[in-house]
Amino acid sequence: MESDNRQSSPEGPPSYYWDAVAVHFSEIALKGGNRRSFTQRLRNNISAALTRYDAAVRAYHEKLLIDCPRDEVPRILKAAAAVFGVAYAAPVRTLRRDIQELIRAAVDYFRASASPGTTFAIRAHRSDKKFPHSSREIAELAGAAVCRAGGTVDLNNPALPIILRIFPEAAYLEGPHTPGPGGLPLGATGRVLSLFSGGIDSPVAAWLIMRRGCRADFIHFHTYPTGEAAQTSKIPQMVKSLVQPQGLPARLFLTPYHHFQAALMQQHVPQNYELILFRRFMMRIAARIASEHDAVALVTGDNLAQVASQTTANLIACDQAATLPVWRPLLAFNKDEIISRAVAIGTYESSIEAYKDCCSLVSRHPLTRPRLQTVLHLERRLPLDEMTAGTLDDTTQLKIEP
Ligand code: ATP
Numbered sequence: 057m058e059s060d061n062r063q064s065s066p067e068g069p070p071s072y073y074w075d076a077v078a079v080h081f082s083e084i085a086l087k088g089g090n091r092r093s094f095t096q097r098l099r100n101n102i103s104a105a106l107t108r109y110d111a112a113v114r115a116y117h118e119k120l121l122i123d124c125p126r127d128e129v130p131r132i133l134k135a136a137a138a139v140f141g142v143a144y145a146a147p148v149r150t151l152r153r154d155i156q157e158l159i160r161a162a163v164d165y166f167r168a169s170a171s172p173g174t175t176f177a178i179r180a181h182r183s184d185k186k187f188p189h190s191s192r193e194i195a196e197l198a199g200a201a202v203c204r205a206g207g208t209v210d211l212n213n214p215a216l217p218i219i220l221r222i223f224p225e226a227a228y229l230e231g232p233h234t235p236g237p238g239g240l241p242l243g244a245t246g247r248v249l250s251l252f253s254g255g256i257d258s259p260v261a262a263w264l265i266m267r268r269g270c271r272a273d274f275i276h277f278h279t280y281p282t283g284e285a286a287q288t289s290k291i292p293q294m295v296k297s298l299v300q301p302q303g304l305p306a307r308l309f310l311t312p313y314h315h316f317q318a319a320l321m322q323q324h325v326p327q328n329y330e331l332i333l334f335r336r337f338m339m340r341i342a343a344r345i346a347s348e349h350d351a352v353a354l355v356t357g358d359n360l361a362q363v364a365s366q367t368t369a370n371l372i373a374c375d376q377a378a379t380l381p382v383w384r385p386l387l388a389f390n391k392d393e394i395i396s397r398a399v400a401i402g403t404y405e406s407s408i409e410a411y412k413d414c415c416s417l418v419s420r421h422p423l424t425r426p427r428l429q430t431v432l433h434l435e436r437r438l439p440l441d442e443m444t445a446g447t448l449d450d451t452t453q454l455k456i457e458p
């Protein structure tokens with residue numbers, strides 16, 4: 057359902073005017089047989105995101121309705137509109153199913169939200185065909201009353217859409233829409249493990265995949281001597297900020313880099329092959345952990361040719377070491393697009409905080425076209441099993457609570 061209520065009035069009715077929040081979803085309504093389970097999942101996820109509030113979410117005629125105390129409406133509106141799967145949320149005022157009441161509500165709403173001369177349109181939706189007035193009649197009667205109160209009709213591009221919905225049990229006036237992220241409710245499309253560096257790209261990649269309904273866990277390779285030390289870094293906070301609006305916990309694996317580093321120091325590896333070996337090492341470890349935790353794919357923030365390590369040849373050499381599919385939602389984005397998305401989802405500031413990432417410790421001048429045969433040859437000289445076992449042993453698992 058497209059929102060045609062993008063306006064926000066200078067004033068609007070006082071917040072206690074509203075007595076509930078309506079949540080509209082778009083895509084999940086399209087998915088045929090899965091619709092019921094998607095709706096149920098969205099309802100559960102919104103409930104989870106609202107646990108700190110006194111709110112009850114119920115399915116209501118192709119949408120969800122959140123009953124809550126009036127003074128909580130603005131906060132609940134904001135929290136509900138951040139949940140994946142939500143097209144938009146709107147405050148609503150419950151009305152009696154009575155034409156005079158509908159007309160009065162339209163006029164009151166116009167007076168509270170607009171000044172004389174403001175353009176408006178009544179959008180009446182009657183899903184109860186037993187109601188004695190058709191949608192058109194409702195719109196005409198309420199429209200005439202709003203004109204008398206100083207409004208100017210503009211059906212195509214009104215400054216103030218006035219939305220009235222009539223159901224068998226009640227009627228509602230629907231207020232300004234807060235757009236949601238769209239997509240699908242978390243958990244609808246499986247579980248993934250996100251390789252999370254704390255840079256600009258990987259948080260955006262994780263967010264995009266989560267928005268498509270994937271429940272994400274996170275793995276971060278760190279340079280700290282212990283997992284406990286890594287817990288004090290910015291990484292757990294960043295993961296929390298991604299997870300929190302969705303109301304569901306996630307796992308964060310904090311994995312040390314030093315076993316790899318130690319192995320590298322004992323062998324002679326040409327510097328320009330170090331990074332590809334490290335990336336393949338990350339893929340291997342991540343795939344192991346993912347498989348143990350029911351994740352079906354790995355997610356990275358790689359972007360084609362953004363840096364030397366992200367050439368086609370390097371990305372393919374990484375895939376070759378992963379035993380699970382590697383999803384790269386940012387592959388085809390431009391950097392400025394990634395940055396604006398990072399700003400929009402609120403991760404940018406933390407991403408640019410100074411941080412010692414292990415990739416910056418490994419050789420900075422990787423080959424753009426590594427030879428796979430050489431890679432495999434060099435890798436055979438490393439004590440792979442030992443490195444892997446030590447790294448898995450020293451991985452710390454954190455539960456990130458929303
Ligand atoms: P980002 O902004 O996500 O750090 P980037 O453009 O800096 O990406 P790289 O540092 O080359 O590119 O990393 C590419 C991808 O590899 C990252 O997006 C991330 O998915 C993964 N990655 C890199 N470093 C780490 C790390 N320390 N822990 C986990 N994953 C990592």
Ligand code: MG
Nearest residue numbers: 253255413415
């Ligand atoms: Mg990086």
